[in-house]
Amino acid sequence: MVVYILLLILEVFNYIVLLYFISLNSVYLITSLFAYSAHRKYVKRLKALNINELISSAGAPPITLIAPAYNEEATCVESIKSLLTLNYPDYEIIVVNDGSSDRTLAVLTESFELVLTPRAPTANLLTNRVGAIYNSKRYSNLWVIDKENGGKADALNTGINYCTTPLFCGMDADSLLEREALTRIVRPFLEDNKTIAVGGIIRIANGCVIRSGEVVKVGLPKNLIARFQVLEYLRAFLAGRMGWDALDATLIISGAFGIFRRSIVVDVNGYSTDTVGEDMELIVKLHRHCLDNNIPYKITYIPDPVAWTECPESLKTLGRQRDRWQRGLMETLKKHKIMLFNRKYGKIGMIAYPYFYFLEMLGPAIEMPGYFVFALTVIIGSASGIYIIAFFMAAFIFGVTLSVAAVGLEELTFRRYPRFSDLMKLFWLAVLENFGYRQFLTYWRAHGFISAMRKEKGWGKMERKGFGGIVQQ
Amino acid sequence: MESFLKEYFSDLPVNELILSVLFVAIGILFILAILFAGLTVLLRLANILKYRRFTRLENSWKTSFFDFVNGEKSKYDFWKEIRSFDSLIFVNYLLKYSRGIKGVELEKIKELSLPYLDAIVDQLKSPVSEVRARAVQTLGALGIQKYKREVILALDDSSPLVEMVAARALCREKSPELALPVIANLDKFENWSQGFLVSMLASIGSDITPALRESLRSKENSTWVRVIAVETLRELKDLKSAEIAFEIINNENEPDLLKSSLRLLSVVGTKDHLAAIRKQSESKNIYVRAQAINALGVIGTTEDTEVMINALQEDSYWIASYAAVGLKNLGKIGLLQQLAKSNHKHVDLLQNVLTIR
Numbered sequence: 001m002v003v004y005i006l007l008l009i010l011e012v013f014n015y016i017v018l019l020y021f022i023s024l025n026s027v028y029l030i031t032s033l034f035a036y037s038a039h040r041k042y043v044k045r046l047k048a049l050n051i052n053e054l055i056s057s058a059g060a061p062p063i064t065l066i067a068p069a070y071n072e073e074a075t076c077v078e079s080i081k082s083l084l085t086l087n088y089p090d091y092e093i094i095v096v097n098d099g100s101s102d103r104t105l106a107v108l109t110e111s112f113e114l115v116l117t118p119r120a121p122t123a124n125l126l127t128n129r130v131g132a133i134y135n136s137k138r139y140s141n142l143w144v145i146d147k148e149n150g151g152k153a154d155a156l157n158t159g160i161n162y163c164t165t166p167l168f169c170g171m172d173a174d175s176l177l178e179r180e181a182l183t184r185i186v187r188p189f190l191e192d193n194k195t196i197a198v199g200g201i202i203r204i205a206n207g208c209v210i211r212s213g214e215v216v217k218v219g220l221p222k223n224l225i226a227r228f229q230v231l232e233y234l235r236a237f238l239a240g241r242m243g244w245d246a247l248d249a250t251l252i253i254s255g256a257f258g259i260f261r262r263s264i265v266v267d268v269n270g271y272s273t274d275t276v277g278e279d280m281e282l283i284v285k286l287h288r289h290c291l292d293n294n295i296p297y298k299i300t301y302i303p304d305p306v307a308w309t310e311c312p313e314s315l316k317t318l319g320r321q322r323d324r325w326q327r328g329l330m331e332t333l334k335k336h337k338i339m340l341f342n343r344k345y346g347k348i349g350m351i352a353y354p355y356f357y358f359l360e361m362l363g364p365a366i367e368m369p370g371y372f373v374f375a376l377t378v379i380i381g382s383a384s385g386i387y388i389i390a391f392f393m394a395a396f397i398f399g400v401t402l403s404v405a406a407v408g409l410e411e412l413t414f415r416r417y418p419r420f421s422d423l424m425k426l427f428w429l430a431v432l433e434n435f436g437y438r439q440f441l442t443y444w445r446a447h448g449f450i451s452a453m454r455k456e457k458g459w460g461k462m463e464r465k466g467f468g469g470i471v472q473q
Numbered sequence: 474m475e476s477f478l479k480e481y482f483s484d485l486p487v488n489e490l491i492l493s494v495l496f497v498a499i500g501i502l503f504i505l506a507i508l509f510a511g512l513t514v515l516l517r518l519a520n521i522l523k524y525r526r527f528t529r530l531e532n533s534w535k536t537s538f539f540d541f542v543n544g545e546k547s548k549y550d551f552w553k554e555i556r557s558f559d560s561l562i563f564v565n566y567l568l569k570y571s572r573g574i575k576g577v578e579l580e581k582i583k584e585l586s587l588p589y590l591d592a593i594v595d596q597l598k599s600p601v602s603e604v605r606a607r608a609v610q611t612l613g614a615l616g617i618q619k620y621k622r623e624v625i626l627a628l629d630d631s632s633p634l635v636e637m638v639a640a641r642a643l644c645r646e647k648s649p650e651l652a653l654p655v656i657a658n659l660d661k662f663e664n665w666s667q668g669f670l671v672s673m674l675a676s677i678g679s680d681i682t683p684a685l686r687e688s689l690r691s692k693e694n695s696t697w698v699r700v701i702a703v704e705t706l707r708e709l710k711d712l713k714s715a716e717i718a719f720e721i722i723n724n725e726n727e728p729d730l731l732k733s734s735l736r737l738l739s740v741v742g743t744k745d746h747l748a749a750i751r752k753q754s755e756s757k758n759i760y761v762r763a764q765a766i767n768a769l770g771v772i773g774t775t776e777d778t779e780v781m782i783n784a785l786q787e788d789s790y791w792i793a794s795y796a797a798v799g800l801k802n803l804g805k806i807g808l809l810q811q812l813a814k815s816n817h818k819h820v821d822l823l824q825n826v827l828t829i830r
Contacts, residue, residue: 018491044603048610048638061668120822122790190669191637390495397499401506408513415520423517427510 007382010373017370018391024359025398031243032405038246039238039303039413046304049187061167061189062090063182063259066159068152069095069173073102077111079174082213084139088182092141094159095173099128099149108144113137122164123262125157125270133162152255153271153278160262160270169259170271170279176205176213176308177257185259185305194298196261197286199253200305201237203416204230206313215308218416220425223313228437231429233311235406238303238413245301249352251287253299255279257307264289264297275335276457277328284336287348303413319444326364326448327456333361364445371439396434403430530559531566538570541585542578548585560589564611571614586615594623602632609635613642617651625654628661636661644673649680656684659698670701675708682711689717700733707737715741722749728758735764739771747773754780763792770799778803785812785819793819797826 065083069076076095083093097105108114114134128150136142147158156170167189169182181200188195207221207230221227244250255278265271268289271278283299290297312318333340333356340357342349374388407426410416417423537554540546555563567586571579596608609627612620627639640662643651652674662670674681688694688702703721706714718734719742725731735753738746750773753765766784769777781803784796797819800809806827813823 041603044601044607045634048603048606048634061666118821118824118828120790120794120819120825190666191633192664193666194664387492387495390492390499394495394499394502397502397506401502401509404506404509404513408509408516411513411516411520415517420517423513427513 007380010377010380010382013369013373014377017366017373020359020363020366020370021391021395024363025395025402027355027359028239028398028402031247032239032402032409033243034246035239035243035409036405036412038242039409042242042303043413060089060183061186062092062165063088063186064159064163064165064168064262065091065093065171065177066156066163066168067093067095067171067173068098068155068159069100069104070098070149070152070155071100071102071104072173073100073104073107075174076104077107078213079176080108080112080142082176084142085179085213086177086182087179088186091182092143092165093139094162095142095144096155096159097144097146098151098155099147105144105146109134112139112142112144114144117143119143119162121161123161123266123270125161125266127154127158127161130158151273153273153275156278157270157273160265163262166262167259168262168265169257170255171258171307172256172309174310175202175256176210176215178306178308179214181257181305181307182259185257185302188298188300188302189259189261192298194296195300196264196290196297197253197258197283197299199241199250199258199301200307201241201303202233202254202256203306203308204233204311205308206230206311208308210308218418220417220422221313225315225318225437226311226313227425227429228433229311229318231403231406231426231433234410234426235403237301238409239402239406241301242303242409244352247347247351249347250299250301251283251348251352251356252280253283253301254307256309257305264295272335275328275331276324277332280328281332281335284332284339287345288336288339291345291348315440319440319447322441322444323448323451326445327452329356330361330449330452333357361449364442364449367442368446371442399434399438400430403433527562530562534563534566542581551585552588555589560592564589564593564615568611568614583615587619590616590620594620597623597627602630602634605630605632606635606638609638609642613639613645617642617646621651625651628654628658633664637665641673644677647677649677649684652677652681653684656681656688656702659688659701660695663695663697667701667704671704671708674701674705679709679711682706682709682713685709686711686714686717689714689721696727696730700729703730703733703737707733707740710740712741715743715746718742719746719749722746722753728761731756731758731761732764735761735768739764739768742768742772744772744774747777751777751780754784759789759792763789763795766792766799767795770795770802773799773803775803778805778808781805782808785817785823788818790819790822793822794826797823801826 067079067083072079080093080095095108097108114136116132117135119133119135128148131146131148134144134146136144143162145158145162147155150158160168167186169185171177185198185200188198204221204226205215206223206226207219208215209217209219220230241250241252258279260282264286265282268282268285270282272281272285275281286297286299289295312321333353336353337357339345339349339353341354345353374391378385378388404427407423407430411423417426534554537546537551541548541551564586567582571582574582590612593608593611596604599605599608605627609624609630613624617624621643624639624642627635628643630636630639640655640658643655646652656674659670674685685702685706689699689706691699694702703714703718715738718737721734722731722738731753735750738750742750747769750765750768753761754769756762756765762784766781769780773781778800781796781800784792785800787793787796797809809823809827813820813827817823
């Protein structure tokens with residue numbers, strides 16, 4: 001009897017895995033199809049608009065770039081110099097030194113001739129204590145706020161408190177924005193005054209040639225782990241985010257590059273400091289706030305403003321990053337669980353939230369044991385080997401198809417990888433990533449799932465070589 | 474392969490249905506993957522060929538183009554070099570150049586493009602809004618005088634994108650005649666950013682102020698349209714509109730309109746308007762009150778010192794900020810320094826105003 005029940009459980013679990021697999025890949029396929037249509041339309045739209053002319057006639061809304069910095073001694077000067085050369089008529093930079101224990105503040109002070117300058121807060125989001133505020137003698141639009149350590153969300157909230165412009169850009173101190181990134185990302189705010197948040201695309205800088213804080217030649221990284229991430233980001237942004245945006249259900253704007261209407265972010269009390277997924281949590285919170293209060297709004301993603309970021313090149317760092325992402329996702333989705341299948345929240349509550357909740361959040365809890373249960377069922381003979389092989393072949397070929405489709409979308413739109421050999425390498429990566437890399441990510445997502453269940457906190461150390469160290473030529 | 478696997482695992486139970494579905498899925502997905510990969514490679518090849526063709530054509534036109542601009546070649550001779558099936562590429566080539574130049578050279582480029590623009594007009598009938606928008610942009614940049622009717626009609630297009638491109642094309646010419654249809658259709662652009670629209674209209678110059686004053690004066694217009702009008706008049710520092718703004722703050726009560734009218738008076742108002750502005754400094758609406766304090770800070774007198782000091786006590790950063798700047802404008806530096814050394818609630822702001830403004 002016990003054996004029978006165990007066999008039944010195994011069989012039921014196998015069906016759950018199958019259902020999960022079909023649902024997840026169907027959503028991927030649907031979003032990819034929507035993304036294809038949206039990209040085609042978007043590229044034509046860009047041809048009909050002269051972006052520079054649009055801004056020159058637009059009374060470009062002033063923007064504050066808020067860049068939290070924690071122990072960024074090695075990279076901060078290069079990154080800020082790059083920010084100072086952006087092609088945008090009216091912007092300010094607030095670097096928030098989040099209690100760095102290295103020489104970040106000293107390096108900034110020396111490089112930009114910082115002087116103590118009074119500056120009044122415009123909002124009073126709760127943050128850790130601000131120590132001093134500095135303005136650069138060389139660049140009047142550069143400010144540095146020195147505060148007690150409180151994490152990225154706390155640092156961003158501090159920046160928002162001192163922001164005087166209607167829009168702000170939340171970013172990482174080590175992201176490189178393309179010269180025209182602000183000009184491009186501000187466009188939805190000009191075209192539709194309901195817009196409250198816009199996200200741009202994040203691309204991998206590893207392997208690119210960078211001069212004076214600008215990516216001058218795009219190429220694939222030599223490191224295999226970084227290469228896999230190039231493909232992964234293409235899939236996530238060109239197929240995933242664009243697809244969700246086409247469905248008008250954007251639930252994530254990357255913390256590395258997003259632009260927000262300051263007043264509404266203040267209304268929702270800024271970024272939450274009790275989660276490591278503060279970027280996603282803010283977007284979910286904004287949706288909830290606007291829908292609860294019947295505020296007309298638009299949150300969108302557009303694929304042409306680019307921020308370049310350095311991705312992890314070691315399995316250890318990558319694992320920690322994915323563990324954190326999974327925890328952030330779970331914390332956010334659990335916090336706003338009321339939105340799940342709640343008609344009041346429209347497409348967000350009925351489509352996007354259930355997808356993230358059941359397939360992204362619970363995914364690792366199904367996928368990881370799935371490998372073991374499959375193996376077990378074969379060993380004890382309750383499922384046929386042919387079934388298992390067929391299943392894995394389907395999963396493999398589905399993954400390859402979606403990745404190849406994402407590479408196709410890149411070719412259809414922005415063609416950032418000009419070498420033909422890069423295109424071939426991306427195809428090869430689409431095959432190769434199924435043998436180890438995907439399983440490794442599943443493991444770390446499952447790890448993150450358990451960490452979140454245990455309510456573990458903390459970001460985990462990120463090792464960065466810096467743009468000056470690895471790719472600058 | 475399926476039969477081989479079945480034979481190999483023949484002693485194990487197989488769920489035939491699921492297996493069949495999986496194999497069908499594998500087959501379809503395999504074909505799709507190959508198809509996508511093939512299409513991507515073809516797309517890359519097509520893009521390379523397209524790029525090479527465009528480069529070759531542009532290089533072949535370059536010398537003739539500069540000879541034409543320098544007056545060394547006639548337009549008739551140049552036109553002979555353009556093959557009919559390259560005409561749309563040629564228009565795009567001219568459009569690219571037209572963005573970077575002004576004056577006589579621009580007029581020459583427009584002249585050169587004229588025979589090819591009729592083909593662009595046909596694109597206005599396209600069911601794809603982006604194609605229509607691109608056509609309006611091209612006509613607006615290269616042939617607005619000949620095709621102004623078409624561009625003005627595009628203001629009534631069903632697509633907001635086409636409407637926007639048309640409005641910008643009409644305003645780009647800095648001609649009041651072309652801008653008037655845009656002003657008459659302002660209510661269509663209520664989704665646009667206010668700053669965007671105001672800046673676009675203000676770039677045309679003071680010739681459009683009579684029409685804007687009319688828009689502002691007419692109570693039949695929506696508040697949004699009147700706000701755009703008053704904000705543009707402020708950008709243009711139109712003295713004649715001060716009296717309309719004065720009437721509005723005396724007789725109307727729509728907060729957005731009051732706020733913008735007060736902003737206008739802070740630029741073009743006079744002492745005659747102070748009484749009405751002071752009254753608005755007591756408004757219950759925080760934005761109206763802030764703009765009234767701002768206006769008093771710019772055109773007020775020492776009589777307004779008390780109002781400013783009281784405003785400094787407000788929680789709102791913006792009101793306190795306008796009040797502090799206003800006190801500084803009124804020459805009350807000593808008072809500000811004294812407050813900045815006290816335990817005033819806006820002590821950072823006061824120090825800020827004293828040091829950097």
